[in-house]
Amino acid sequence: MKPLMPALLKKILPLAEKEELGxxxxxxxxxxxxxxxxxxxxxxxxxxxxxxRETLSSLRLLCASxxxxxxxxxxxxxxxxxxxxxxxxxxxxxDDVVRLTLAHSPTLKGQEESIRAASARRLQADAGLMPQLxxxxxxxxxxxxxxxxxxxxxxxxxxxxxxxxxxxxxPLYTGGRVTHQKESARLGEKAAHHARAASASDLxxxxxxxxxxxxxxxxxIEAYQAAVNRMQALATDTRNLExxxxxxxxDRLSVDVTLDQARLELDDAEQSADLNRIELATLTGRNFxxxxxxxxxVLRPADFQILPLxxxxxxxxxxxxxxxxxxLNTRGSEALVDAAKADYRPQLxxxxxxxxxxxxxxxxxxxxxWRDDALIGATVSWNLFDxxxxxxxxxxxxxxxxxxxxxxxxxxxxxxxxVQRAHLSLQHTxxxxxxxxxxxxxxxxNLEVATDLWKxxxxxxxxxxxxxSKLTTATARRIxxxxxxxxxxxxxxxxxxxxx
Numbered sequence: 001m002k003p004l005m006p007a008l009l010k011k012i013l014p015l016a017e018k019e020e021l022g023x024x025x026x027x028x029x030x031x032x033x034x035x036x037x038x039x040x041x042x043x044x045x046x047x048x049x050x051x052x053r054e055t056l057s058s059l060r061l062l063c064a065s066x067x068x069x070x071x072x073x074x075x076x077x078x079x080x081x082x083x084x085x086x087x088x089x090x091x092x093x094x095d096d097v098v099r100l101t102l103a104h105s106p107t108l109k110g111q112e113e114s115i116r117a118a119s120a121r122r123l124q125a126d127a128g129l130m131p132q133l134x135x136x137x138x139x140x141x142x143x144x145x146x147x148x149x150x151x152x153x154x155x156x157x158x159x160x161x162x163x164x165x166x167x168x169x170x171p172l173y174t175g176g177r178v179t180h181q182k183e184s185a186r187l188g189e190k191a192a193h194h195a196r197a198a199s200a201s202d203l204x205x206x207x208x209x210x211x212x213x214x215x216x217x218x219x220x221i222e223a224y225q226a227a228v229n230r231m232q233a234l235a236t237d238t239r240n241l242e243x244x245x246x247x248x249x250x251d252r253l254s255v256d257v258t259l260d261q262a263r264l265e266l267d268d269a270e271q272s273a274d275l276n277r278i279e280l281a282t283l284t285g286r287n288f289x290x291x292x293x294x295x296x297x298v299l300r301p302a303d304f305q306i307l308p309l310x311x312x313x314x315x316x317x318x319x320x321x322x323x324x325x326x327x328l329n330t331r332g333s334e335a336l337v338d339a340a341k342a343d344y345r346p347q348l349x350x351x352x353x354x355x356x357x358x359x360x361x362x363x364x365x366x367x368x369x370w371r372d373d374a375l376i377g378a379t380v381s382w383n384l385f386d387x388x389x390x391x392x393x394x395x396x397x398x399x400x401x402x403x404x405x406x407x408x409x410x411x412x413x414x415x416x417x418x419v420q421r422a423h424l425s426l427q428h429t430x431x432x433x434x435x436x437x438x439x440x441x442x443x444x445x446n447l448e449v450a451t452d453l454w455k456x457x458x459x460x461x462x463x464x465x466x467x468x469s470k471l472t473t474a475t476a477r478r479i480x481x482x483x484x485x486x487x488x489x490x491x492x493x494x495x496x497x498x499x500x
Contacts, residue, residue, distance in 0.1 A: 001357040012487060035081050082217035090292045094211045097284060101207040102200060104285035111196035118185070118192040125185035128178035129171055137164040154279055155365045163357030167186035172378075180338040194325035196418050205494040209487050214276035215294040216483035217269055227472040230499050231259040234468065238461055258465050263471065280383030297483035304430055309423050316419045319497025323415055326408045333401035340397045346382040351375075418495040426488035433485050436478040443467070443474040 033461050102108060140161045148155040171178065235255045241247035277288045307315075317323070354374045359366035383390065450467040453459035490500035 009308050014261060023270045043082060048479070059186050063110075075391055082454070085334055092211075092292050092294055093290070094208055094295065095340055097211045098204050100205045100284035100286060101203050104283070104366060105199075105203050107203065108196065111192070111199050115189070115192040115196060118189040122182070122185040122189050125182040128174070128181060131168050131170045133166070133168050135164075135166050138162070139478070150365075152364055156367070158366060159367055161357070161359060163355060163361070165353055165355035167351065167353035173348040173349070175342030175347060177339045177342030180335045182340070184332040184335040184339065187328045187335065191325040191328035191332065194321045194328065198320075198322035198325060201494055201497075201500065203283075204500045205490055207499050208490040210276060210279045210283060211294060212297055212483045212486045212490075214273060214280060215486075216480055217273035217276055217295045218293055219296055219479040219483070220269035221266065221273060223472065223475040223479060224262060224269055225469065227262045227268055227475075228259065230468055231255065231262050234461070234464060235259055241461075247461060254462065255465060260468065265472075265476075299433065299482060299485055303485070303489060306423065306426060306430075306492075309420065309495075312419050312423055312492070313416060314401055315496040315498070317412070321497065323408070323411055323497075326404065326411055328402065330404040330408050333397065333404050337394065337397040337401055340390065340394040343383055343393070344388070349379050351377055351379055396473075415495070419492075422488065422492040422495040426485070426492050429481060429485045429488045433478070433481045436474065436481045440471070440474040440478045443471040447471045 138161075140160070142157075142159050145157040145159065147157050231322045235252070238247050238252050242249065242252050283285050354372065356372040358368060358370045360371035361374060363371055382422060406450065447467040447470075448465070450459055450463045454461060454464045493500040
């Protein structure tokens with residue numbers, strides 16, 4: 001471990017000089033609890049000895065005993081883990097978040113089970129026109145029977161009787177019941193696939209919204225941290241000028257108030273980032289450490305192109321998976337209405353059966369020999385009166401079909417409204433983005449000019465503070481608008497049935 005110690009201390013000492021342990025404490029949450037405890041103790045040890053370079057340069061004092069040596073080795077291992085976590089940030093792409101969300105989602109797993117159930121219902125319906133093969137067998141024992149005579153024919157008593165048969169039934173005509181049940185099941189299976197696609201689209205939008213909100217919060221942290229740094233530099237300059245008699249106590253207090261306000265904004269942004277991480281952890285099923293960061297919310301020139309509203313509405317009508325699913329379910333319900341009406345019609349089937357028994361019930365007089373027989377024929381049944389059962393079933397099926405048709409109409413209207421809102425919102429957001437970028441550029445230039453004038457004695461420190469505040473506000477608005485535009489794009493893609 002000795003060769004590692006100087007390199008490790010070289011990385012740790014700059015942070016120790018700034019006492020930035022609290023700033024990186026959250027990073028340790030991704031480590032094992034023993035690593036966290038060991039690294040914390042190690043860090044405190046470094047801070048304790050940071051004022052004494054000679055002590056830090058020689059760790060022999062820390063290793064005065066064998067137990068202390070073992071402890072230091074363990075602490076150094078934990079420290080290496082901590083430095084690794086604090087080393088380089090890992091950029092998480094939005095596609096990674098979407099992929100993790102879709103893989104983790106219990107909703108999608110439930111939709112896949114619904115697809116399996118729909119496939120099973122289709123197979124059940126397909127079996128309705130297939131031949132049905134059955135086997136029967138029986139063994140009977142009788143007591144108290146007596147021999148009988150019917151004229152010259154003697155009918156003996158057979159106490160133990162056995163029989164076995166194998167039969168097949170082939171439906172020929174069911175009044176359209178099986179055909180329409182098959183059609184309804186086939187449409188239901190397709191609807192289940194579209195329902196899963198709709199759920200995946202909803203989850204994708206939810207994941208992207210949470211991701212870009214996280215990106216917005218992280219970009220705000222960067223902007224407010226830069227503002228805090230600028231204000232700290234201004235506060236230092238103001239104190240120096242106050243000591244030189246070139247600034248008043250009121251000037252220093254004004255700078256301190258503005259600095260505290262910037263720190264509060266930074267704290268709010270950090271809280272938002274933590275909340276966004278919690279939401280992403282819920283969606284993806286994994287925790288995001290503080291050294292994992294999102295991409296910055298920046299739009300490309302091609303992202304400013306939007307389809308006309310009429311084309312967006314046409315795409316939504318054709319591509320929305322939830323709309324397609326409800327339409328298929330409506331058609332399936334209409335098919336079930338025709339299936340219910342089939343009970344008004346006769347049913348026709350072919351039958352064939354082979355039987356062997358001792359005695360054979362179709363032989364007269366019976367005897368104790370095993371004898372077989374076979375039959376083939378057709379059966380016709382017609383339900384002439386069932387007390388209104390078929391009529392009630394048909395009325396129920398019609399009501400269900402009407403309800404789903406109305407739900408489909410309501411969803412079509414809702415989809416059209418979603419597309420219009422998403423289209424309008426994205427247009428306004430892109431317009432605001434152009435303005436906010438221009439405002440940020442102007443605020444940056446204004447701060448540069450105000451700072452130069454103040455250094456040359458041609459401006460007051462309040463002018464610099466005002467320029468600082470304007471730049472911070474303009475940057476925060478540009479970041480928020482940039483992220484809102486990316487979220488608006490995802491919302492519009494979702495509304496039109498595309499992949500967000």
